[in-house]
Amino acid sequence: MPTRFRKIHGAGNDFILFTNPEPRDVTAWAKEAERLCARRTGVGADGLVVSRINDKRPTEYDVSCFNADGSVATMCGNALRCAAWAVHHDDGFPAKRRLRLRMAGVVHEACVDPASVWITAEVNAIRPRVLQALINGRPTWFDSVHTGTEHVVAVVSDVDAIATEVVGRVVRHHENVAPVGTNVNFVQRLGSQALKIRTYERGVEAETLSCGSGAVAAVAIATLRGLVGKREVTVHNQAGDPLTVRPHEDQPNRAAWVGGPVTHTFEGVLA
Numbered sequence: 522m523p524t525r526f527r528k529i530h531g532a533g534n535d536f537i538l539f540t541n542p543e544p545r546d547v548t549a550w551a552k553e554a555e556r557l558c559a560r561r562t563g564v565g566a567d568g569l570v571v572s573r574i575n576d577k578r579p580t581e582y583d584v585s586c587f588n589a590d591g592s593v594a595t596m597c598g599n600a601l602r603c604a605a606w607a608v609h610h611d612d613g614f615p616a617k618r619r620l621r622l623r624m625a626g627v628v629h630e631a632c633v634d635p636a637s638v639w640i641t642a643e644v645n646a647i648r649p650r651v652l653q654a655l656i657n658g659r660p661t662w663f664d665s666v667h668t669g670t671e672h673v674v675a676v677v678s679d680v681d682a683i684a685t686e687v688v689g690r691v692v693r694h695h696e697n698v699a700p701v702g703t704n705v706n707f708v709q710r711l712g713s714q715a716l717k718i719r720t721y722e723r724g725v726e727a728e729t730l731s732c733g734s735g736a737v738a739a740v741a742i743a744t745l746r747g748l749v750g751k752r753e754v755t756v757h758n759q760a761g762d763p764l765t766v767r768p769h770e771d772q773p774n775r776a777a778w779v780g781g782p783v784t785h786t787f788e789g790v791l792a
């Protein structure tokens with residue numbers, strides 16, 4: 522197993538990132554994710570990410586993401602953004618050029634500009650009202666949308682009034698989304714083209730400070746429900762580092778760009 526790692530976060534969603542491990546590397550990454558993501562006994566992170574260049578042209582990287590519990594994330598917007606930052610920083614991939622990142626068999630575009638790192642996410646069919654749960658005593662509907670991974674979204678009047686981890690844990694295991702479960706988002710309209718979001722993440726089994734695929738899901742549902750127009754939306758999160766979501770120029774109904782800050786925190790060597 523490689524010993525050098527980088528700690529990095531995408532708008533507060535934090536990862537242990539390994540780049541370009543030896544081609545013959547046989548690390549059991551899922552197991553290592555569980556061990557290293559532990560906040561008290563490991564490095565501590567929401568997930569573990571492995572990024573490696575593949576031999577495809579134009580430049581393409583394979584990016585794998587494991588949640589803190591060792592499960593595979595089929596899509597993680599913030600992990601892809603962190604991986605894109607590293608390709609730019611370490612391998613000299615030019616800013617503002619399109620890069621290809623493959624995660625769980627799906628190719629995402631990425632683009633690093635000085636202020637933000639952007640990646641694309643799929644926006645699949647919306648299933649309105651897939652489940653209902655009590656929020657502060659009030660029955661509340663959740664819509665679902667698959668943005669590369671499972672998300673449900675409830676529109677609420679005040680996200681700060683919600684016990685996100687309590688409600689999130691119940692909804693995450695709701696029978697209508699069994700057996701795979703779901704990530705759970707609570708969304709509030711903040712004004713013209715702005716939302717506030719809180720996300721309970723499956724696989725981390727806790728609220729995270731931001732979620733890229735969750736921000737895309739929130740914008741898809743908020744657009745459908747007429748809360749925002751179909752153009753750029755600012756999604757304010759618990760990190761205080763908003764993500765921006767805008768429709769993809771070529772497939773506005775099928776994909777979106779999500780962008781925001783990436784911060785390299787430190788590099789380390791495993792004992």
Ligand SMILES: N[C@@H](CCC[C@H](N)C(=O)O)C(=O)O
Nearest residue numbers: 594597598599670732733734
């Ligand atoms: N934080 C991520 C989503 C990670 C995946 C999720 N926990 C799952 O397993 O579905 C993001 O930024 O998109």
